[in-house]
Amino acid sequence: MKPLRALPLFTVLGLATLTGLWLSLDTGSATISLHDMLTGHNAINTQILLELRLPRTATAWVTGALLAIAGALMQVLLRNPLADPYILGVSGGASVGALLALLLGAGVVLLQSAAFIGALVSTLLVFVLARGRGNWNTTRLLLTGVVLAAGWGALISLLLAISPASRIQGMLFWLMGDLSYAQLPVAGSLVLALTALAAIALAPSLNLLAGGELRAASLGVEVDRLRLFLYLLASLATAAAVTQAGNIGFIGLIAPHMLRLAGARDYRLLIPGAALLGGALLCFADALSRSLIAPQLLPVGVLTALLGVPLFLFLLYRAQDGRHG
Amino acid sequence: MADRTPLLQTIDVDVGIDGHNFARKLNLVIEPGQCWCILGRNGAGKTTLLHTLAGLHKPTAGDIRLDGIPIGTLPRKHIAQQIGVLFQDQEDRFPATVMETVLQGRHPHLHGWQWETPDDITIARQALAQVDLDDLAERNVLTLSGGERQRAAIATLLAQQPRLLLLDEPTNHLDLHHRIHILQRLRTHCQQSGATLIMVLHDINLAARFCDHALLMSGNARIHAGNCNDILQTATLEAAFNHPLVAVETAHGRAWLPR
Numbered sequence: 001m002k003p004l005r006a007l008p009l010f011t012v013l014g015l016a017t018l019t020g021l022w023l024s025l026d027t028g029s030a031t032i033s034l035h036d037m038l039t040g041h042n043a044i045n046t047q048i049l050l051e052l053r054l055p056r057t058a059t060a061w062v063t064g065a066l067l068a069i070a071g072a073l074m075q076v077l078l079r080n081p082l083a084d085p086y087i088l089g090v091s092g093g094a095s096v097g098a099l100l101a102l103l104l105g106a107g108v109v110l111l112q113s114a115a116f117i118g119a120l121v122s123t124l125l126v127f128v129l130a131r132g133r134g135n136w137n138t139t140r141l142l143l144t145g146v147v148l149a150a151g152w153g154a155l156i157s158l159l160l161a162i163s164p165a166s167r168i169q170g171m172l173f174w175l176m177g178d179l180s181y182a183q184l185p186v187a188g189s190l191v192l193a194l195t196a197l198a199a200i201a202l203a204p205s206l207n208l209l210a211g212g213e214l215r216a217a218s219l220g221v222e223v224d225r226l227r228l229f230l231y232l233l234a235s236l237a238t239a240a241a242v243t244q245a246g247n248i249g250f251i252g253l254i255a256p257h258m259l260r261l262a263g264a265r266d267y268r269l270l271i272p273g274a275a276l277l278g279g280a281l282l283c284f285a286d287a288l289s290r291s292l293i294a295p296q297l298l299p300v301g302v303l304t305a306l307l308g309v310p311l312f313l314f315l316l317y318r319a320q321d322g323r324h325g
Numbered sequence: 326m327a328d329r330t331p332l333l334q335t336i337d338v339d340v341g342i343d344g345h346n347f348a349r350k351l352n353l354v355i356e357p358g359q360c361w362c363i364l365g366r367n368g369a370g371k372t373t374l375l376h377t378l379a380g381l382h383k384p385t386a387g388d389i390r391l392d393g394i395p396i397g398t399l400p401r402k403h404i405a406q407q408i409g410v411l412f413q414d415q416e417d418r419f420p421a422t423v424m425e426t427v428l429q430g431r432h433p434h435l436h437g438w439q440w441e442t443p444d445d446i447t448i449a450r451q452a453l454a455q456v457d458l459d460d461l462a463e464r465n466v467l468t469l470s471g472g473e474r475q476r477a478a479i480a481t482l483l484a485q486q487p488r489l490l491l492l493d494e495p496t497n498h499l500d501l502h503h504r505i506h507i508l509q510r511l512r513t514h515c516q517q518s519g520a521t522l523i524m525v526l527h528d529i530n531l532a533a534r535f536c537d538h539a540l541l542m543s544g545n546a547r548i549h550a551g552n553c554n555d556i557l558q559t560a561t562l563e564a565a566f567n568h569p570l571v572a573v574e575t576a577h578g579r580a581w582l583p584r
Contacts, residue, residue, distance in 0.1 A: 003440060075419075079416075079418055080418070081418060081419060201437075201438065203438070204432060204435070204437070204438060207429060207432075208429055208432060210418070210419045211416070211417060211419075211426070211429065212412070212416045214376070214381055214410075214412055215410075215412055215416075217381055217401060218379060218381060218405060218408070218409065218410040218412075219405050219429060219430070219432050219433060219485070220401050220402035220403075220404070220405030220406070220432055220433040221401060221432075222400075222401050223401075260419070260420060265419065265420060265421050265425065266425070268438070268440075
């Protein structure tokens, strides 16, 4: 797909992002009119908007964008279209950190720090173990990550089993993805900007890596360096996403795939497209999670899966129809 | 001075993988316009040797020089402008059109983030026409047959326009017509552009028909290399493949049949 032919797609993605942001800002128990939002005449409403909803909406968008980019990068790193940002255990490490913090009754800052440290520990562990003494190949990386993720899973179960009942719901919400701790995502936005720019800069090489490592090398890609960089980039994006919003599933898997099905297979288009789509999807899911059984809130991760599964299946079904057309 | 330097040269090169030696003290000089075949037994190291010549696999000893410069010191992108490789298996896992795949061959010639130019697209179209795939340009590679994928990969290599083409079993998956047709096209392409061919083949008769130089690998690092006339002798071939052969003289040249 050439840049000009992608214009309609990016128009749709842009509109989806704007709609998502608007819906997310507009959803809540207080009704705030567009007029109030823009003029700020009503002081209480302005406060709700700026201090409660804006941080949450911004976090939702940034998290969705981070996860979508991390997913796209993991898929090409592992050369597996089924890979998602969590496959190598980054979120498992973050979860163990976060649950420990929740178990100790920690506040938001400590919770997020613990999650981020957990994610980094997991990233480094996989890196060191998978690298071993020689080159690190895809299979070894995948196996190391998957086994480590299983280990984190066991620790998570252990922590849940020994935690007092009063803390369990908070923990489960966090594990399913939860935006209620959201603050203005300053660090997350920085990481997003960094990963998005780096990934877009690397996009031509990513296109080649998707076709095989040796083939990419024979076409001029410094493969070892690229893979190392990709791994660190994807892990950082995942860590940032998980730190601010818990384990939100599915976005990282489906956003890149929806774009591929829509024809944006070139990573130069796929990366920015995935960021827009991931952000928009999570904003929609977040708005729904707050309004579906209001005033009660649902974990947003449940909604991403509930929305994502049928949407993805529908697209897959249509793409198969069109294959022989 | 410039035309005294061979295109590719191996100096006392040892090739091996996990303790198995495939070549010892190999000294080859590959000149522009030559057409080499690599023949030999299963497991004799043909693919590893080809990857070593491409700079994708480090020799255990010795030096490989591209235009006189040790290949290990060159950036991959520079090598990719000179050497193109066709791999034994095409491992497409992500959807892409045939055209998008072939355009990837232009990558070594593009600067950073530059989008493919109309010239690149013309080159890719010509490459597709060379392998009779012009009708399938917009098809998804994942829906292609084995032979069509192989031809798409050869088109990618042609679009790359390297001076040295290394092909690992280019006739894999190809039907009788395309086997001859593609080898003929490759040969003509090289004669016209002055490019050099090195290809791993399994069919002695195709090798004798299309190549002027041969490298015979008979296992345990025993290698014969030189002119086809010197190397492709019945006794040598029988020893290399460990199988009796009959040489048949035909109106179109000599052919070998396994006994």
